Amino acid sequence: MANLLIDGNDSGIELDEEGYLVDLSSWTPEIANALAETDEPPVDLSEQHWAIITFLREYYEEYQIAPAVRVLTKAVGKKMGRKYGNSKYLYSLFPYGPGKQACKYAGLPKPTGCV
Amino acid sequence: MADYEIPKVTGETGKLAVPAVEHDTMKGTGPWISKPHFQKEMHFPTDFEQIGGTTKYTLVDNWKERALDKLDDLRTRYRSLQVYLDICVKCGACTDKCHYFIGTADAKNMPVARQDLLRKVYRRYFTFAGKYFPKLVGAVDLTEDVVDDWYNYYHQCSQCRRCSVFCPYGIDTAEISMAAREILDHIGRGQKYCTEIMGKVHKIGNNLGLPQAALADTLEGLEEDVEWETGAKVKFPLDKKGADILLITPSADFFAEPHVDGLMGYAKVFHQAGLDWTLSSYASEGANFGMFIGSYENMRRIALRIRKAAQDLGVKRIVFGECGHAWRVAYSFLNTLAGPFDFLDPKYPVPQHVLEITWPLLQAGKLNIDKTRNDDKTLTFHDSCNIARGTRMGDKPGGQFDIPRNVIKAVCNNYVDMNQDTTHDATFCCGGGGGILTDDLMEIRVKGAAPRMEALKNVTENQGVTHMAAICAICKSQFTKVIPYYGFTMDQIVSVHQLVSNALILEGQLEYEKIERDEDDFY
Numbered sequence: 001m002a003n004l005l006i007d008g009n010d011s012g013i014e015l016d017e018e019g020y021l022v023d024l025s026s027w028t029p030e031i032a033n034a035l036a037e038t039d040e041p042p043v044d045l046s047e048q049h050w051a052i053i054t055f056l057r058e059y060y061e062e063y064q065i066a067p068a069v070r071v072l073t074k075a076v077g078k079k080m081g082r083k084y085g086n087s088k089y090l091y092s093l094f095p096y097g098p099g100k101q102a103c104k105y106a107g108l109p110k111p112t113g114c115v
Numbered sequence: 116m117a118d119y120e121i122p123k124v125t126g127e128t129g130k131l132a133v134p135a136v137e138h139d140t141m142k143g144t145g146p147w148i149s150k151p152h153f154q155k156e157m158h159f160p161t162d163f164e165q166i167g168g169t170t171k172y173t174l175v176d177n178w179k180e181r182a183l184d185k186l187d188d189l190r191t192r193y194r195s196l197q198v199y200l201d202i203c204v205k206c207g208a209c210t211d212k213c214h215y216f217i218g219t220a221d222a223k224n225m226p227v228a229r230q231d232l233l234r235k236v237y238r239r240y241f242t243f244a245g246k247y248f249p250k251l252v253g254a255v256d257l258t259e260d261v262v263d264d265w266y267n268y269y270h271q272c273s274q275c276r277r278c279s280v281f282c283p284y285g286i287d288t289a290e291i292s293m294a295a296r297e298i299l300d301h302i303g304r305g306q307k308y309c310t311e312i313m314g315k316v317h318k319i320g321n322n323l324g325l326p327q328a329a330l331a332d333t334l335e336g337l338e339e340d341v342e343w344e345t346g347a348k349v350k351f352p353l354d355k356k357g358a359d360i361l362l363i364t365p366s367a368d369f370f371a372e373p374h375v376d377g378l379m380g381y382a383k384v385f386h387q388a389g390l391d392w393t394l395s396s397y398a399s400e401g402a403n404f405g406m407f408i409g410s411y412e413n414m415r416r417i418a419l420r421i422r423k424a425a426q427d428l429g430v431k432r433i434v435f436g437e438c439g440h441a442w443r444v445a446y447s448f449l450n451t452l453a454g455p456f457d458f459l460d461p462k463y464p465v466p467q468h469v470l471e472i473t474w475p476l477l478q479a480g481k482l483n484i485d486k487t488r489n490d491d492k493t494l495t496f497h498d499s500c501n502i503a504r505g506t507r508m509g510d511k512p513g514g515q516f517d518i519p520r521n522v523i524k525a526v527c528n529n530y531v532d533m534n535q536d537t538t539h540d541a542t543f544c545c546g547g548g549g550g551i552l553t554d555d556l557m558e559i560r561v562k563g564a565a566p567r568m569e570a571l572k573n574v575t576e577n578q579g580v581t582h583m584a585a586i587c588a589i590c591k592s593q594f595t596k597v598i599p600y601y602g603f604t605m606d607q608i609v610s611v612h613q614l615v616s617n618a619l620i621l622e623g624q625l626e627y628e629k630i631e632r633d634e635d636d637f638y
Contacts (some may be wrong), residue, residue, distance in 0.1 A: 017147050017170050017307075018554065063329035068370040071336055087372055091605075097596075099371070100554070112312050113322025114367040114402055114438075114552060114588035 006034040020103075020110050027057075027107030035105050045105070049093055051080060056106040066108050072098060119558050121600050122218050122565035126572030129534030131565060133211040134220035141221040145267040146555045148172050149305030156314035157413055163303030178302040179257050183240055185298045186233075189409075190241070196294050199286045200237045203227065209278035209288070214543045215271050218562030223268045226278035230291045232264050233298075266304050269295040271559050273551050274407065275500035275544035289549070293409030296550075300408055308553035309404045316417050321366035321400035327354075330396050333369050341379060343632060346625035349386040351378075354428065355393035359460075360385070361425050362394050362469070363445070364436025365401045365588035373610050374591055377437050380612025383619050384473050387482055392434070398424035401441030402588065406448075407550035414444065418452040431460035434467045437610055439499035439548065439587030442468060446506035468508050470586070473615060474518050477525045483620040486528050492582045493529035494614065495574050496520055497567065497594075498542035499587035513539075519586055519611055526618040531578045537570040545585070547593030560593060561600050568601040575603075584611050 004013040004021075013031060014022040019039070021027060032053060036043040043049070055075050059067045067075070069087055077085015090098035099111045124131065147170070151161040163175045175181060190197040209226040211217070216224040223229055231253070238245030238254035245254030255261065274289035282288075299305065315324040325333075334351035341349045352358060362385075368378040385392045398420040405414025425433055433456070435445050445466040450456065456465045464471070476482050496519060508514040516539045524530050537543050546563030574580040585591050585608065595605040 063326065063332065065323065065325050065329045067329075068333045068336075068375065069372050070340070070375050071333055074336060074340075109324070111323060111370065112308075112315065113370070113400075114365050114592050115323070115371040 004031065004034055005038050006030065018110060021107050024107050024109065031107065032105045039101075039104075043105075049102075049105070052076065052090065052093060052098065052102050053106040055079070056102055056108055060106070060108050066099060066103050066111050069099060117558070117561065117600065119562075122562055122568075124565060124569040124572050124601055126569065126576040129570045129573030130536050131217050131569045133217065136222045136225070137220040138222050141215075141219045141224065141267075141271060141559065143267050144263070145270050145306075146553060147307040148303075149300075149307045149310040153307060153310040153314055154300070154303075154305050156317055157300070157305070157310050157410065159300045159305060159310075160303065172303055174259070174262065175301075175303045178262075182257060182262070182298050182302050185301045186237060186294070187241070189294045189297060190237070193290070193294070195287065196290055199230075199291055200234050202284050203230065203234065203286055204284070206283060208281045208283060212278045212281050213272075214275070214277070214546060214566045215273070215559060215563045218546075218565040219271075219559070221271075223264070224271055226272075226288045229268050229272055230286070230288055232261070232268060233291055233295050236261060262299070262302070262304065265295050266299055269299070270306060270551065270556065271563075272549065273500070273544045273547065273563070274549035276504045277500065277541065277543065280504060280540050290409075292549070293406070295409075296407070297409035300410065306408070306550060308555070309408050309550045313404050313413055313417070316400050316404075316420070317413075320395075320397050320420065322402060322404070323366045323370055325366055325369060325399065327396035330369060330394075330399060334394070337375070337379060337382070341383065343630070344627070345621055346630040347386070347621040347623050349382050349621070351382050352393040354396055356427075357429050358391045358393035359431045360390055360392035361398075361421075361428060361430040361433050362392055362436060363398060363401045363421055363433060363441065363466075364394070365438040365441060366399055367402075367588035367592060368436055369399075371588075371592060373595070373606075373608055373613055374437075374588055376613035376616060377610025378612075380610065380614075380616035380619070381436055381469050383616050383621060384469075384476065384482065384612070387619065387621055388472070388476050390472070393428060393430070395424035395428060397427070401435055401438040401445075403440060403444040404550065406440060406444055414448070415452045418444065418449055421449070422453040422456070425456075426458060432463045432467060433459065433465060434469055434472065436469050437586040437588065437612060439501040439589060443501035443505040469612070470518050470522055471508055473612070474509070474522050474525075477522060482615075483622075484526055484618045485620055486526060486618055488618045489527040489614055490529070492527065492609075493531060493579045494523055494527050494609075495531050495533050495571065495580045495583050496523060496538075496611075497533075497545065497583050497585045497590055498538055499585060499590050500542060500544045500548055502586060503540055503542045516540075519584075522611060523584055523614060526614050529579075531574050531580050533570040533574050537566060543567045543570070545587075545590040545593040546597060548587075548589050552589050552593055561597050564593070564597045564601070568598065568603075571598075571603070572601070582607050582609050584609050584614060586611050
């Protein structure tokens with residue numbers, strides 16, 4: 001239950017015990033960068049990461065939930081070319097799993113259940 | 116990869132040696148504690164609070180009295196619990212049977228020792244000897260330290276019941292873990308993973324919190340995918356009134372890999388057999404976490420959603436997908452939880468497992484199978500604990516072991532079993548069952564998988580096995596996550612119906628190259 005650090009300073013933005021935003025509506029791109037930078041190990045968000053994060057946010061806005069892995073891989077394939085439309089590519093960007101790690105940076109709730 | 120030691124597996128024998136007992140190797144604070152608002156959804160007490168700025172929580176007021184009241188309630192409500200607490204003779208047969216003990220060497224992970232954390236309190240307050248001569252019978256006072264041990268070690272039990280198989284008295288250790296968690300839930304020590312998830316089932320209908328619109332969109336995508344792959348139009352119906360079959364499957368089947376490949380397999384089988392089926396957005400979850408925390412009330416609330424969906428949709432049969440705990444709850448308890456199911460067609464078993472549909476179809480030659488389509492793999496099968504030790508399939512003893520294997524062998528040319536001390540009713544849990552499949556318990560998950568990893572390594576190194584199939588959403592998720600710690604890759608885990616899907620040639624299916632596709636439809 002710490003607050004998010006932005007450039008080493010306490011931003012006052014509350015995270016839950018697993019590092020997800022408590023108030024999802026407070027998300028900004030700056031917060032995504034800070035979440036990635038303070039992750040263990042730290043991640044420097046590239047254009048490729050942002051393409052995923054942007055899709056996740058769009059999907060979440062429409063459906064109030066993170067997309068299924070297959071929905072995500074298909075969307076990435078459509079947008080960036082077929083060779084990127086697979087979970088291997090997504091894991092190369094988000095090694096802890098696109099579902100959980102990418103959702104964290106994108107300010108989505110963590111996917112729960114037997115996943 | 117991890118700041119703890121990964122157990123060594125060599126693959127030499129397929130069975131790990133029993134470690135020398137150590138103390139407190141897994142002592143800790145347990146998983147994240149359920150907040151009061153999650154407890155409220157579950158109808159559990161909420162009069163406890165977070166200790167400012169920490170991840171710690173107070174216990175409820177009068178926690179000791181309330182814990183003992185709950186224990187008294189449970190031991191009188193469930194005669195079995197009272198018997199299990201009384202009859203253990205400390206023979207030690209269970210000590211080396213637990214995957215968590217083998218993986219951690221922690222003395223309190225010997226099943227008898229883990230049970231004794233509750234038993235010693237029971238003895239102190241509810242038996243003559245314990246009340247007057249506690250030291251003679253190992254009875255202790257209930258203190259906060261004992262509660263901390265309960266919380267930590269009862270979340271290092273996946274309720275897989277392997278130890279019970281070897282217990283000469285037949286003590287069901289899982290029932291003791293469930294009772295302990297139920298007591299903890301009543302004193303402000305619920306587990307966030309389980310309660311947050313069940314709150315979503317109560318509110319939305321599934322563990323993920325996947326609303327109807329998102330589910331519909333996901334299923335529509337799967338229809339496109341099957342058509343892209345085969346040229347055939349296979350439907351994934353949702354909330355279809357008047358369908359014959361209601362399919363209840365874990366929501367992981369909609370969301371994760373390789374689970375979704377199994378769902379596509381069920382759909383293809385139903386399609387090919389001409390079965391009229393539907394999913395329900397109201398009861399879009401097979402897994403019933405109420406069992407994990409020993410909460411009869413919450414288990415029943417979840418089971419009643421299935422009954423309501425079946426009645427609202429007017430189906431004739433209820434079929435369960437690949438989910439270990441779903442099948443356990445369905446097979447063992449559905450009728451008493453949510454029955455009678457006299458409105459269903461009596462010609463079919465209530466409930467029915469999807470493998471009980473696929474296997475007879477394969478036997479009757481009603482599915483056109485090209486086994487060579489799985490020739491790139493050599494398979495083995497992981498018996499999921501709840502299916503192996505808590506249920507049956509088909510009409511013969513041992514059907515829960517034979518039917519999945521028969522189906523795999525009917526669709527694959529290459530199949531090998533793992534060490535027999537690790538299969539059938541002696542199967543080892545994947546390490547993530549019973550409410551353990553959460554990121555905050557990663558260390559115990561990794562270590563608890565060790566016995567299965569040894570058995571798998573043995574057949575990959577000596578018999579050319581490339582893939583391990585499972586019929587439980589938790590097993591699939593747990594293995595894809597932990598097998599990289601042991602040098603395997605996540606795509607080595609497959610669904611049984613994924614193998615069926617690969618080999619099944621649908622009527623009207625076209626060769627991949629000959630399918631006309633609109634590129635915009637997919638990529």
